[in-house]
Amino acid sequence: FFFFNDTATTEIYTEQIVGSVRCVQETVDTLKTDEAKIREVAQVAFNKVDKDGSGQISREEVRTLLNSFFENTSQGKASESDVQNFMGQVDSDKSGQISFEEFFPIIRQIILEL
Numbered sequence: 459f460f461f462f463n464d465t466a467t468t469e470i471y472t473e474q475i476v477g478s479v480r481c482v483q484e485t486v487d488t489l490k491t492d493e494a495k496i497r498e499v500a501q502v503a504f505n506k507v508d509k510d511g512s513g514q515i516s517r518e519e520v521r522t523l524l525n526s527f528f529e530n531t532s533q534g535k536a537s538e539s540d541v542q543n544f545m546g547q548v549d550s551d552k553s554g555q556i557s558f559e560e561f562f563p564i565i566r567q568i569i570l571e572l
Contacts, residue, residue, distance in 0.1 A: 486569075486572045489569060490569060490570055490572070496565070496566050496569055497562065499565065499569065500558070500561065500562045500565035500566065501558065503561075503565050504558050504561050504562075504565075507519055507520075507522075507523050507561075509522070513557075513558070514553075514555035514556065514557055515555060515556040515557075515561060516554075516555055517541060517545060517554060517555070520541055520544055520545060520556065521536055521541050524536030524540050524541060524544060528540075548560050548561065548564060
């Protein structure tokens with residue numbers, strides 16, 4: 459939290475922060491009811507993970523994604539087991555790669571749980 463020398467300044471900044479949080483919540487609430495917008499957000503996320511632009515997320519791209527989640531933990535990076543578990547849960551056609559259609563339900567679930 460911010461600490462300022464006078465109460466009036468603190469109250470102004472607190473109101474701005476609360477207003478920003480409400481705005482974000484309204485945006486998330488709107489997003490949750492717009493399936494096309496959820497697909498758009500998921501496509502952007504998919505494209506960020508699909509580093510080589512192949513239209514598929516490879517096992518190595520999954521490892522890179524998971525490593526970004528683990529980098530600030532005591533584990534430090536994803537294990538082979540972590541990658542295997544992720545692939546097992548998401549790669550429904552067992553092709554060894556993740557398509558957008560396999561990736562989309564994960565992002566949709568994350569958004570709906572916000």
